[in-house]
Every structure is written in C-alpha cells, then in structure tokens.
Amino acid sequence: MDDTKIKAELPGVIPAPRQTRRRWPILLACLALVGCLHLLRLVSPTSRLPCDKTTHQPAVCPQSDTLVPEKNSALWTELTQLQATDDFLGRAVAQLSAAVQIPTETFDSMGPVGEDPRWVTRGPFVDHLVAAFPLVHAAMDLQKVNTYGLVYTWQGSDASLKPLLLMGHYDVVPVAPLSVDEWTHPAYSGHFDGEFIWGRGCADDKSGVIGILTTIELLLENDFKPTRTIVLSFGFDEEAGGFHGAGHLGPALLERFGPDSFAMIVDEGAGFVETYGAIFATPGVAEKGYTDISVEVQSPGGHSSIPPEHTSIGILAALIVQLEANPPPAHLVPGTTLFEMAQCLAAHAPDLPVDLKRVLLRAGHSEKARKEAERMLFSSDPAFRALAGTTQAVDVISGGVKSNALPEQAVAIVNHRIATQSSVNETLKRNTDLLRDLAIERFNLSVIAHGEQLTPASAASAGTLILSTPRTLEPAPITPSDAPPFKLLAGTIRAAIRASSDKIAGDSPVYVAPGMMSGNTDTRYTWALSRHIFRYGHGSGGMGGIHTVNEHIRATDFVGMITFFTTLILNVDEAVL
C-alpha cells in the first residue's frame, strides 16, 4: 500500500468483548492494511433480524454460497490438503523469506528508470523470481514494461473468455535509518521464528506477489491448464504512487487487451477479521479520491523594519485557520459503500449492540434512524467520520528566508481524501469558496484558483493568492456488489477460510461485505480495464508492522493467502463471468 494509505495494522482476532459490556467508544478495526471495517465493540444480546421469508436470507447484505471448484474439485481438494501440511508451510516460508531478503525500497520523487540509480535494486529481485519459480517462467509469457514492470500471461484454452487479472507490487517502503535498532529481527532477514516471518515486505506486498507465484507454480506442478487466460501485473513503485510501475503497466495492458477486457481484477487490499461473533471479509469495491491543494500567498518583499500589517506568512496563517474552522462535512450516506458495510454488520454480526443494529437497519428509509446511526458511529470513532466524508489536513508549510526580510512567498499544502460520493471538482470548489472572500475582502489579494483569475487582472492588490493542485485523483468507480464477479469472490473467500479454518478462523460464521479503501492502490491505473476491480489480499490478524518496524506475517496466514489464490484461480476458470 502506498504511503497515502492508512497505516493501520490488522487488529488480530478481536476477543469477544464480554468484559467491556456497554462500553463506548466503538473500536475501529482497520482491516488488512486499508479496507477499513468499522466494528462496534459493544456487547448486547443477539437480536432477531428482518428476514426475507422465501430465502431465509436477511433482506440486507444477502450472502453468496461457499463456492468450491466443481470441474477441478479433485485438484482443489488435493491442493488444499497439501497446503495444510508442514512440508508445504516450510516451502511457502522459504519462498517469502527469500523474497524479503532482497530489498526493493521505493523513495518519494524517484527519477526516471535508467536515470535514478535507486531503481537497480529491482534487477536482483526479478532475477530471483526466474530462479525461484521455474515452471512459471517456462509456462507463462513475461513482458517487461518500463524495465521492471512485470506482466505474466498464462494463455487459456478458450480465447473468447475475458482473462482474470491478478495484481501486486514488489517494492517496499524504506526502513527508516533511525528505526533500524528497533527491529527485533533485521528488516531484511526474512527470519522465521517458527510462527511468524519477519521483515519489510512480509505483509505489504511481497506476500501478495509471492503468494500468487507460489500458487501458480503449484498449479503447474499439478498439470493444471487454464481455460480462461490469467494475467499477472506486478508494479515496482506502488509505495510512491505507482507512476513508473503500474502507471506504465495499466496503459500497456489497455493497449494489448483493450477497454473492459478483463472479467475481474484482484489487487492487494483488505482481508478478513473476526468480530462480534462472526468473521467479516471486506473486499474493497470503492477507493477514496485524493488531492493536494497548494495554497500560495505572494506579497511584496522589503525590509522588515517597515512591515505591512500582514506578511504573506500572517495571511497564509489566517487562510489555514479559515480552512480548519470549516472542515468538510461528513455524513453517513445511504447507498455508499461505507453505509452498505455498516448495514452488513448490522444484518449479520450476532454480537453487535441491539440499539445500533436497529437504527442501522432502518437508516436506509428513515432519516431519523440514519441520523441516529451517524451520531452513534461518529461520536464513537473519529476514523468512521474520516472514512464517510472528505478529509482535510494541512501537511506542509514553508515561507520566508531571513529574519530581517519580508517573506515574498508562503505556501501550504492541504491534503484531501475525497469521499466516494464526492469529486475532485467539488473538493476544489469548496476549498476555493472558503478562501476567496477572505483573501479579497480582508487581505486585498488578487486570486488565481486552479488556472482561473477570480479577480480583475488589472486591479491593484496587496498581493496574490494562488491555488493549484499538484496531484489529484477522482474517487474510483464503484465495483458492483450484486454482479457475478463479486459473488464469485465472496463465495471463494468463504471457501478459502473454511479450507484453512482450523489454522486461522475457528468455526465462526463467515460473511462478506463490500469494503472501501481510505487510500489508493495501483488499481487507479486499471479503471478502463474492467468494471470489476477488487482490492483484496485475504490478510487476517497475523499481519503487522506495515510501514513501520517489525513488519511480519504469520506463516499459516500466508499459506491461507495461497489457499485463497488457489481457490480463486480454479473458481474463476470454470465460472461464467
């Protein structure tokens, strides 16, 4: 996940909160790195839910049946049984550990491939993959895009079927030099302590890349031949926005396969967590948008012995105060992914508090209930408010060069994560509206907002306010959660959890809810390739240290990911999509 994503760790299997009876606040359980499932950590008796009488399915958030391969039933059984053995665990650990030992750090603002020397760390990693996955490299066509971007193609026997696209990234965030001593096991050791594998990339996202390749190597060993073509796309700078990696891979795939050419896309993302008496998996079907707005004040320089009433720094400070006094409103909006996720929890989690369950289930058709649900959720966890609306954070400020010279320029960067129901334009407009009148009326500035002159160009002024956007990204198109690909994925997740249940999930019921990402994945470059894009890596409680010290993954959880990819590939191969 890139650094714009929430740096949350998997919460682990949350114990039944018996001792926290009637205690606020709500626990925000951030699932699998980014897909945040907000779980209310309260206890109350199970309530009966409104049910659709004919199907015995709750009317809200109906669930797909567990889906296991039919045509390849014997192979699936054989492979999942193999994956439950200690031998296979050792093999999986060795693969991930070896991959973690090759550092592939991504830094902000890296120059083009071929110019910036820091990219060369990718070469040994790509060479390692060739040696570590011989059958993959014999059976699949490998296309390199912008030197280190990898596209593997496993040609299916039926070229009329839209391919499956599996994505991942093999770069990692750097290990902060000052934190080196805080690692229990060195960051690039790939140390296995008998339970966990340790090191940078264990969770994000070498487990995804190596999990997919280990799965396919195993399928090839067992003579599986796909009917539907399988394409893999691995980026190498996702942690800095994917401009050099996925930013080239997406267009290359579009050129080669065309628009809407993939049956479904699965990239890194959310996982599953046990809470309120059930397991919830939340594949990301939505991703928030993003914008950085540069707020720049220019004013005449001069000697600071005869200053104006306000310097550019003072004016910028007032503009920032104006923004912080008027944060974008946030609401729980029926129809949004976050709303559906909360309703899914209300429909299925046996131990969710009855009062919250009741208002959530009514919130779609009662404004009173919606408001009450919003109040309960927001007051209990600020993170829920942040996910529901557009956020605002003043993250960078600079201005002035010398203590006796008036600053000619002061700049702040304001970062917004744009609500899934909003847009870049709406966010820019709101921000401009808030600052424009203050700049003109109180500080006598001329204003240029996003290339548009808002004050007469000829009018004299005390300075200029310039708003611009170095970086924007619209909220992602929402993947439908009532279409066959979502249902297939949901059924696959249930089957994969069941197949390794004794290791990772006990015997709690499993539910799948549409999830949303608060940050961005490499899928931002693939919107034209498919309507069915999912951010889901089957991570669970055994991951931690993502983007910080002591990154690790429980070995059995990593094998669980391989079981998931095995089940997904075999299910997709025989599905009508």
Ligand SMILES: *[C@@H]1O[C@H](CO)[C@@H](O)[C@H](O)[C@H]1NC(C)=O
């Ligand atoms: C955003 O606003 C600009 C200027 O008003 C307009 O040209 C552009 O089409 C808008 N973009 C979208 C996606 O609506």
Ligand SMILES: *[C@@H]1O[C@H](CO)[C@@H](O)[C@H](O)[C@H]1NC(C)=O
């Ligand atoms: C704004 O500043 C300009 C340039 O200093 C000045 O000529 C003008 O009178 C000012 N306007 C107001 C309303 O203060």
